[in-house]
Amino acid sequence: MLIIQSIEKGIVIDHITAGMGAKILNYLDIDTSKHTIAFIMNADSKKHGRKDVIKIKDVVDIDLADLGLIDPSATVNIIENHKVVRKIKLEIPKTVVNIIRCKNPRCVTSVEFNAPHIFHLVDAEEREYRCEYCDDIVSMKGDFKNEILHKGRPRYKPCE
Amino acid sequence: MLRGRSILEPGDLSKEEFEEVFELAEKIMKDPAAYTHACDGKLLATLFYEPSTRTRLSFEAAMLRMGGQVIGFSEAGTSSVTKGESIADTVRTIACYADIVAMRHHKEGAPRIGTFAADIPLINAGDGGHQHPTQTLTDLLTILLMKGGFDNLTVGFCGDLKFGRTVHSLMKALTMYSGVRFMLISPEELVIPDYIRKEVLDKNNIEYKELRRLEEAIGKLDILYMTRVQKERFFNEEDYVRLKDSYILDQEKMSMARDDMIVLHPLPRVNEIAPEVDRDPRAVYFKQARYGMYVRMALIMKLLGVDDVSGERVVN
Numbered sequence: 429m430l431i432i433q434s435i436e437k438g439i440v441i442d443h444i445t446a447g448m449g450a451k452i453l454n455y456l457d458i459d460t461s462k463h464t465i466a467f468i469m470n471a472d473s474k475k476h477g478r479k480d481v482i483k484i485k486d487v488v489d490i491d492l493a494d495l496g497l498i499d500p501s502a503t504v505n506i507i508e509n510h511k512v513v514r515k516i517k518l519e520i521p522k523t524v525v526n527i528i529r530c531k532n533p534r535c536v537t538s539v540e541f542n543a544p545h546i547f548h549l550v551d552a553e554e555r556e557y558r559c560e561y562c563d564d565i566v567s568m569k570g571d572f573k574n575e576i577l578h579k580g581r582p583r584y585k586p587c588e
Numbered sequence: 589m590l591r592g593r594s595i596l597e598p599g600d601l602s603k604e605e606f607e608e609v610f611e612l613a614e615k616i617m618k619d620p621a622a623y624t625h626a627c628d629g630k631l632l633a634t635l636f637y638e639p640s641t642r643t644r645l646s647f648e649a650a651m652l653r654m655g656g657q658v659i660g661f662s663e664a665g666t667s668s669v670t671k672g673e674s675i676a677d678t679v680r681t682i683a684c685y686a687d688i689v690a691m692r693h694h695k696e697g698a699p700r701i702g703t704f705a706a707d708i709p710l711i712n713a714g715d716g717g718h719q720h721p722t723q724t725l726t727d728l729l730t731i732l733l734m735k736g737g738f739d740n741l742t743v744g745f746c747g748d749l750k751f752g753r754t755v756h757s758l759m760k761a762l763t764m765y766s767g768v769r770f771m772l773i774s775p776e777e778l779v780i781p782d783y784i785r786k787e788v789l790d791k792n793n794i795e796y797k798e799l800r801r802l803e804e805a806i807g808k809l810d811i812l813y814m815t816r817v818q819k820e821r822f823f824n825e826e827d828y829v830r831l832k833d834s835y836i837l838d839q840e841k842m843s844m845a846r847d848d849m850i851v852l853h854p855l856p857r858v859n860e861i862a863p864e865v866d867r868d869p870r871a872v873y874f875k876q877a878r879y880g881m882y883v884r885m886a887l888i889m890k891l892l893g894v895d896d897v898s899g900e901r902v903v904n
Contacts, residue, residue, distance in 0.1 A: 532696065534694075534695060534696045534716050534717060534718075535695065535696050535697055536675070536693070536695040536696060536697040536698040536700070536701055536715075537697070538695070539695055540674055540675050540676065540695075540698070540701050541674075542674060542676065543676070543701055543704075550786070550787065551786075558783060558787070559697070560697070560700065561696060561697020561698075561700050561701070562696035562697045562716075562718055563696075563697075563718065563781075563783040563787070564696075564781075564783065565782050565783050565786065
């Protein structure tokens with residue numbers, strides 16, 4: 429049995445689809461930070477059999493829309509005084525701005541660098557999104573999702 | 589009410605609005621002299637980042653025939669694009685001078701950037717292999733005048749269905765009408781994009797069949813929409829050379845078609861229609877080019893809010 433200490437204040441991202449935890453850590457860009465983080469892979473799960481879990485100390489605000497896009501089955505628990513004060517079930521966002529990068533080389537976003545990258549959900553089951561500009565469809569399922577996610581902006585805020 | 593709106597794709601117009609534009613275009617065709625001052629004092633900016641003959645000249649002719657004026661550029665090389673100016677900044681600047689913009693760009697979705705940057709009406713005059721709504725207005729007006737309506741038509745699209753923006757726009761518009769069926773004739777490499785299949789055909793339960801040979805379809809068609817395999821859309825010259833002459837419509841193939849079938853083509857054509865077909869009364873692609881100017885006159889009037897639906901002489 430693996431025992432991980434509870435955190436006094438922070439966030440627990442639970443019920444992450446097994447294998448997706450590393451991608452979420454990497455996406456949040458928190459893996460290089462100085463925060464105390466516990467990352468559990470392939471933990472037992474009553475619901476899914478296996479799951480990943482991430483605990484981040486002293487962070488209470490993360491971009492939930494982004495997380496919903498990567499793994500809508502995950503839940504986010506806000507912890508204060510060692511207790512869950514809020515439980516958030518993630519949803520697949522209807523529209524995302526500056527999260528997915530259009531991979532169509534003919535899309536105007538490949539040359540107009542200040543244009544916001546806007547995508548609209550077209551198929552929730554397949555997690556497919558349509559580019560606002562060129563209508564190209566990308567699926568958030570599969571292994572290429574790291575290539576289409578924008579990087580370089582903060583995805584979380586530390587506690588004040 | 590179309591006044592002040594931008595038209596980037598056929599979905600930006602309702603079925604009723606399409607009909608309004610056609611009604612006005614037909615009035616203009618019958619009595620062009622009544623509209624020679626409809627756009628007095630108005631300025632159209634034509635921002636053509638990609639070469640064009642028919643579309644740019646028909647926009648310009650449309651505006652000039654209505655008493656308006658035209659500014660703009662016909663290739664990116666003569667604009668500040670060469671200095672690295674963004675599309676957004678170019679449109680924002682032009683909007684300080686002009687009342688309406690027609691924009692063509694080789695990148696898909698470029699006109700959308702323009703609508704984010706400025707609040708004057710902007711017409712997509714073709715964006716890469718994506719959409720070309722005023723060609724669709726032209727195509728639909730031609731079909732209306734030649735066939736009397738749109739319901740229950742079997743339309744064959746032949747050639748480059750992947751990068752053919754006129755094909756994407758026309759398919760999208762035709763889904764508004766009942767009983768429309770499509771026969772999609774293309775090489776495997778140039779089939780329709782996924783978003784057209786899912787968002788246009790499947791979503792609207794359109795009956796369609798994909799074929800590789802024109803001969804298998806031509807006898808069943810009311811309309812044959814031929815397209816050019818576009819060299820400018822290929823990253824690889826070899827692919828273009830291999831696919832460019834996939835389909836050539838000649839008199840032999842026309843002999844398999846029905847007497848009332850019509851042949852449309854957005855032009856320019858290269859080899860895909862043999863010149864001998866031009867003499868066939870079913871070939872209406874040059875008429876189509878003429879209707880393009882009238883339909884653009886009607887659209888400009890509608891977007892500028894200077895139209896007079898009563899058909900009376902327009903007095904500003």
